[in-house]
Structure formats: C-alpha cells, structure tokens
Amino acid sequence: MSAPTPTLVHYHRKARELEIGYADGSRHRLSVEYLRVFSPSAEVRGHGGDTATLQVGKKDVGLADITQAGRYALKLHFDDGHDSGLYSWDYLDWLIREREANWADYLQRLDEAGASREPLGIEIRQL
Template identity: 55%
Template structure:
C-alpha cells in the first residue's frame, strides 16, 4: 500500500546532468542520479529472487534515462538507455532511495571494490599482488 506522503508532487528529469529530481509535499527533495537508480533497480535482474541473489551492476556511470512511464497511481517504470526497463519503482521505494541515498551509495561502492569492479564501462580493475 502506498503511503500518500510518498507520492512526489513534482518529478523532473535532467538529462544533461543525468539526475531525477523528486519533490514532496512535506518539503523533502531528492536528486537521484540515473546511475544510482539503475544500480538499485527493483527488478529481478538486479535484485534476484531472494536474499543473496543480487547481481552487482557495474559500468553504469554513463547510463541515462530515456523515458519515465507512470504505472497506475503507484509507480514509475524507468527506461534506461542501456536497455534496462524491467523495474517498477513504486513511490515508497523511490522515497526510500532518496532517504537512504548516501548509505546505499556507500554500500554499492564497497561492493564494487570487493568485487574488483568499476563504475566505468571503459575501465577494468587489475590488482597486482607483490
């Protein structure tokens, strides 16, 4: 069930800066990068079908949104320019992403580092042991 307070009163997509801006009636305001939204997609492709089945998304630093598609009164379907379009971002989830953005981003960066992966699709990480 969607909490009415979690429904944005204004949504703006800034394509040049790759930012989705969400504003709420209570004055809260979040700017979420397309990369952040992409790597935190609620789709099964990213989240898996249960705890521990997540797929780490790498090389998404340049990803952008092509389209925002309203889904009923409860969600947005985000269509990314890398072809990903299977996640439905319900209003509660979008608000949660905004509220926890710094924590979630830091956790993502730590997972990338542990995996020896990178945000840039044009780079590879090589660790030299000596």
C-alpha cells in the same frame, strides 16, 4: 507507513539526475546511475537471498523515458535497455532516505569484486 506521492518528476538530462518533488516543498535529486544500480527489478535484485547481480559499468547511463505505473510507481526506461523495474513511491522514498548508506555499500561491493563504475568496452546504443 505509506510514502507520499510525488507531485513533480523531472529528468535533468545533462546532469543525469531525476528530481522528485513533494507537496511539502521538498525536492530530491537522485543520479540515474544510483537508480539503475538499485533497480527493484528481479534482474538486478534477484529472487531472494544472495541472488542479486552487482551492476557494473553504469556510470554514464541515462534515461530514455519515464512513465507512471498506475498511482503507485514510476517505470524508468534506461538508455542501456533496462526497463523492467517499477519504482514504487515507498521504494523511491527508501532510496532517498538511504542514499548515502546505499551508495557507500555499493562502492564497497564494487571494490571487493574488483569491478568499476566505468563502462566496459565499447558502448553500443540503439535509438
């Protein structure tokens, strides 16, 4: 089953949330932190098996830019420099549907690793 194509994509900078709207009138807001820690990139997800890298310290991450990749995905450019993942319509749909379970799993993995959502040390940004 193919996911619907969004008709609206809006970044709420102050709230650090990406709003995604569809033709049926539904709208969903996903935190940029959630999108960053669940990036579909190989850098985050690995190359299969248990090669994923737990993302830590991403609580305050924002978006520097959003671009469309063809007719099937968004490319999110995070302000921490990460921009290698393509968020297909199917993947965004999965992130929306599984948000609560994904987030609970992420928090559990952080806890088990003794890690935190808080940024590590001094934040350095290049504009």
